[in-house]
Amino acid sequence: MWISVLTAVTEQIVNRLITLEPSLRQDLRDAEHRVLAVTLTDLNLSCALHYNGDHCFVYGNYLDSADCHITTALDTVSELKDPSQLTRLIRANKLDLQGDIHLAQAYSKAFSNLKIDWAEHVSRYLGDAGAQHLVNTIGQGKSRAQKHCETFEDIFTQLCQDELNVTVHPLELEQFKSQTRALSQHLSALEQRINALD
Amino acid sequence: MKEENRDTTHFGYKTIESNQKESLVADVFHSVAAKYDIMNDFMSFGIHRLWKRQTIACSGVRKGHRVLDLAGGTGDLTAKFSQLVGETGQVILGDINDSMLKVGRDKLRDLGLVNNIEYVQMNAQALPFPDNSIDVITIAFGLRNVTDKDEALRSMYRVLKPGGRLLVLEFSKTDNEALSKLYDFYSFNILPTMGKLVANDSESYRYLAESIRMHPDQDTLKNMMENAGFEQASYQNFTGGIVALHRGFKY
Ligand SMILES: C[S@@+](CC[C@H](N)C(=O)[O-])C[C@H]1O[C@@H](n2cnc3c(N)ncnc32)[C@H](O)[C@@H]1O
Numbered sequence A: 001m002w003i004s005v006l007t008a009v010t011e012q013i014v015n016r017l018i019t020l021e022p023s024l025r026q027d028l029r030d031a032e033h034r035v036l037a038v039t040l041t042d043l044n045l046s047c048a049l050h051y052n053g054d055h056c057f058v059y060g061n062y063l064d065s066a067d068c069h070i071t072t073a074l075d076t077v078s079e080l081k082d083p084s085q086l087t088r089l090i091r092a093n094k095l096d097l098q099g100d101i102h103l104a105q106a107y108s109k110a111f112s113n114l115k116i117d118w119a120e121h122v123s124r125y126l127g128d129a130g131a132q133h134l135v136n137t138i139g140q141g142k143s144r145a146q147k148h149c150e151t152f153e154d155i156f157t158q159l160c161q162d163e164l165n166v167t168v169h170p171l172e173l174e175q176f177k178s179q180t181r182a183l184s185q186h187l188s189a190l191e192q193r194i195n196a197l198d
Numbered sequence B: 001m002k003e004e005n006r007d008t009t010h011f012g013y014k015t016i017e018s019n020q021k022e023s024l025v026a027d028v029f030h031s032v033a034a035k036y037d038i039m040n041d042f043m044s045f046g047i048h049r050l051w052k053r054q055t056i057a058c059s060g061v062r063k064g065h066r067v068l069d070l071a072g073g074t075g076d077l078t079a080k081f082s083q084l085v086g087e088t089g090q091v092i093l094g095d096i097n098d099s100m101l102k103v104g105r106d107k108l109r110d111l112g113l114v115n116n117i118e119y120v121q122m123n124a125q126a127l128p129f130p131d132n133s134i135d136v137i138t139i140a141f142g143l144r145n146v147t148d149k150d151e152a153l154r155s156m157y158r159v160l161k162p163g164g165r166l167l168v169l170e171f172s173k174t175d176n177e178a179l180s181k182l183y184d185f186y187s188f189n190i191l192p193t194m195g196k197l198v199a200n201d202s203e204s205y206r207y208l209a210e211s212i213r214m215h216p217d218q219d220t221l222k223n224m225m226e227n228a229g230f231e232q233a234s235y236q237n238f239t240g241g242i243v244a245l246h247r248g249f250k251y
Helices: A002-020 A022-027 A074-081 A085-091 A101-112 A118-126 A128-140 A142-165 A170-197 B018-044 B047-057 B076-085 B098-110 B149-159 B177-199 B202-214 B218-227
Strands: A035-040 A045-051 A056-060 A068-072 A095-099 B008-011 B014-017 B066-070 B090-095 B117-121 B134-140 B160-171 B231-238 B243-249
Touching (some): A002 A022, A022 A101, A035 A101, A056 B076, A068 A101, A074 A101, A085 A095, A085 A101, A095 A101, B008 B018, B008 B202, B018 B098, B018 B177, B018 B202, B047 B076, B047 B160, B047 B231, B066 B076, B090 B098, B098 B117, B149 B160, B149 B218, B160 B218, B177 B202, B218 B243
Parallel strands (some): A035 A068, B066 B134, B134 B160
Antiparallel strands (some): A035 A045, A068 A095, B160 B243, B231 B243
């Protein structure tokens, strides 16, 4: 059931990106009405992406045939951001690909091209000057943001593993708590910065 | 030949004559149609959306397919299928109850989904389609309301194309004792009260709870599908078996 929650959230995020970034629609043209399946061997989990030209459906526990099927481990997934890495990973036996490699490349390229103009989107709410200021402030705190991402990634990996283990080890819970604490500290710092802009 | 008046079936926990069931079920859904979607979210804490997501993930629906969302009611699955089959495909929202169909039609129109959906009033026991004409059939929370389930399954098998599949999403049996007790308490005490408060209709929600308990368990339904001709019949449990998704193919 957690997988369904996870795919539902992912689907929301991907589709939000598609509405925010028109170039994604363009880049995903080759993926229209085709299914890319990804099996994560270490999590024993298969998901799939099905883009219909407007909306991207994210399936969990996908068991059907796909136009392209990638089998790999969770930590290799982040390397897929670079389309040129695909063939290297296949040669290194870190990734198995069946079907049309162009479909995998289309997704990889689309998401690596993603350069969202946050200033433009935020300006709708804060006005141009405020938005630029906010974006600069956030830009300066990039390393901090990266840290957030890492914390998120840790929590995400942890969550996936928890789903497999079913019960949570007390140590894992402690680690999770301290990460959540760190994250909320980062968030309140960010909140203060945003408040300072008002 | 069967004598009609000796032929009995279940309506919740009551035993009634078969020919009465259809109109009693109709009364239930005429009565809940307007509030059906709100109650669904409310009673299942929104979890029915996750069960439906997984049904779509298992449907194999692709562009150009002809899909039947049987007992489709207010059209949650139809809405997604309509986007997946594209302009070259077709989705038929089939239901025996015109009040439910009307609520479904209005909802889907409001969502801007108009081009590839057909609304057809039909009885699952006698589907109004030629043999081998549909790619995928889904029946979500509908089969337990059907009077003769075996006949309905045979009818679905008949209209499916070779290579086509049937998905049955339905309440089932949980084998977790604690969960089962909690669920019983919820169904027989809380649910009818919520039905009364929100929809002013505790009877319909009592029927819901009872009909769930009378529905065949996972293995029985799998056997029924096999008897109707389906191959590779299998099921997966959701939420500890409170709900199960059965899948079968026609080759
Ligand atoms: C609980 S609703 C499910 C609606 C929808 N599929 C969903 O999951 O939200 C059950 C539906 O089955 C329909 N139904 C009951 N008996 C039927 C039959 N014999 N043939 C077709 N539909 C039937 C009812 O009218 C009702 O709309």
